Amino acid sequence: MHKTNGGRKPKKKIYHRVHELDRVMELQKKPSVILQLKSIIQSRKSDSLLLRDLEKEVGFVQKWNYMAVIEKYPSIFVVTGGKSDKSPTAVMLSEKAKRTAALEAEARVQMEPFLVKNLRKLLMLSVDCRVPLEKIEMIGNEMGLPCDFKKSLIPKYPQFFSVKDVSGRWYLDLENWDSSLAVTAREERLALEGLLNTSGHPKSAKISKDGNFSGPFAFHLNFPVGFRPNMSYLEEVQRWQKMDFPSPYLNARRVEAADPKARKRAVAVLHELLSLTMEKRLTSAQLDAFHSEYRLPARLLLCLIKHHGIFYITNKGAKSTVILKEAYDGSNLINKCPLLEFRDKFLELMGRREANSCIGASSSVAN
Template sequence: MSQSTSIPKKMQRVRDHGYDNYMEVEKKTRKVLKVQNIILNEHNQSLPISRLETLAHRIGFTRNTVFEIFEHPVQRVLFCRLTRQAILQIKQENEALLAQVPRAVTCLRKLLMMSNTQRLRLEHVRIARSALGLPDDFEFSVVLRYPQFFRLVDANERRNKYIELVEREPSLAVCAIENVRERIYRERGGDAEDVRFSFLIDFPPGFKIGKYFKIAMWKWQRLPYWSPYEDVSGFDLRSIEAQKRMEKRAVASIHELLSLTVEKKITLERIAHFRQAMNLPNKLKDFLLQHQGIFYVSTRGNQGKLHTVFLREAYRKGELIEPNDLYLARRKLAELVLLSPRKARIDRELVGYRRSRLDDEMGQITRVAVEDAYEDFKGEDVMDQDKDEEGNLTSDIGSDVDSDVGDEDNSFDEDSVSRQETS
């Protein structure tokens, strides 16, 4: 073991409840977003309670402060719509998303520079657009709007479209970890010589570090490697030393990918879409579990179906250390979801909030009827079991995902719900 610079392959996975709790909150907000999008797509931006009840059973929708019930003045039936706070949150998020488009352009340029061929499939970027801070119409508002940076290849068929980089920009080929090292070097001076190729390590609480693991980690931290932005096509990668450097380069590539995201996290399934373009290992879960001091893989948040990878150095006590406006806007929705309906009602009474009939001709239903209606369609929110999550974590995700490029967040069929309602 002392002769090797590799970290032991079999590592004990240690849970970090700060990240898992973060994903439990996101699970609730994800359900709300599904219903919220359906309501916004309706003509009157409201849903009848009968249809909402169907959605509640399908996605586990629960009572919260994002939606309110009112009585239709003509049909005399109960409808559901977004509250004023939810509408303001949507407006704030849209404004933050629009304001950070220049950052998203730079992010996409850097992402393409990390690719072997300077191109990525449009569909793969579309699936990861929310994590990268790209708008839904990024193909037109970002790619086609900046022809000096991007071009579309094979544009006749959407699934075969590629985003290609027009020209590399050397000033962008600097990793986030390199900026951290430079800051440490300036602070410590000559004492920081050992951090030249190292990463910030923060093991989860309860992680056991043995003597041989310390030795392997010490050697691995000092192992040179090629930058994710460096072209390695001309190197002979057959030697053991080259393979070790490529393994560490893969760590740097995933680290940089997470650094480019809005919340410094992304699902493992989305990382897998960029595996071939960035020379990442086939068994990504096992690879990331070897580096629990750099990354954290959470199975919480979607019944173990998705694995969310966090950049540990970017978080402290379950919160982003350097939050941005888009992250803060998204967290506003989580605050609304966690706010109890009773407290929200008291707050509205304190500020004397009432919807104006000039702004909304639907009117309002009485408080008692609202509470009774909520109780009728309230769904169950079942917590994930650790045993099931561990089983899902050991499942193989190393297969080729290029043939299955669906959006993992859309876990239910909206059209089927509509058909059930009309039948």
């Protein structure tokens, strides 16, 4: 028998916006243009870009955003040539910007151990310990990989990686499994917070009104302002937080997809994938691309919406983006890798006041 609601319309479900996380994407627009232009200029042998070539690099529409940035920030970009000079108009980095940009090389050196570790973990998460190279390239910027990582990074570590042609498609393969890496960011956080003892059992088991639970299988939840869960919802959350589940690093073929524990494991896989990126976020399209490698939920969007205490979907910016909520304090990324710290330093050339408003959400841009 179907339940009736007395002719009343069902209550419409609301996806509560988190303005601070929407602002992350808004704040990254200008830094993205600045850092992208820096990379384009540095890629030229002359260390300068002819303005007539700008449209070829960024397209007609985006060209005007870049022109505005060049004009607004003479402390970063210097325009040479023009009508009074026979040479064509070009843009280059200012002397101060060049000195600051030179620090990127050291940041890249510091990044390499993180990149190697995260690439290994990315492969270990996958069903066959291999991922198509084009898919890694798709999230390369978000992971902090150099644009030439296939030549500059992979060959340096034959003990960890190999590139293989499988049915006409190039894959990055994991050479050796390392159990010490099969620990998730969630588990590392729990250990740091002292919520696990040496045997891996919870020190306490209390649930609060915000759904957080101090157990070994719990996720950090941050419900949006305006969302007021009732007691039955909190009881359901408590059961879910207590429920054990297989590690994301356990081969997904050994897990029955319909099992509630497998569904919780899928949430853990998404959590770990986002944790492997520099800014703990990926576009919805990027996550979608990894369905087969990581056995992601068939109804991925619904899964993300259901677990809105863990993930946030923002439509600000050019693309829909999934953000790991616990990684942010307001609009500010809590922990930054050396490459993001370098980018913040470069963006300080915008001027202290403007840089402070943007640095909280440093942008992922092409290398």
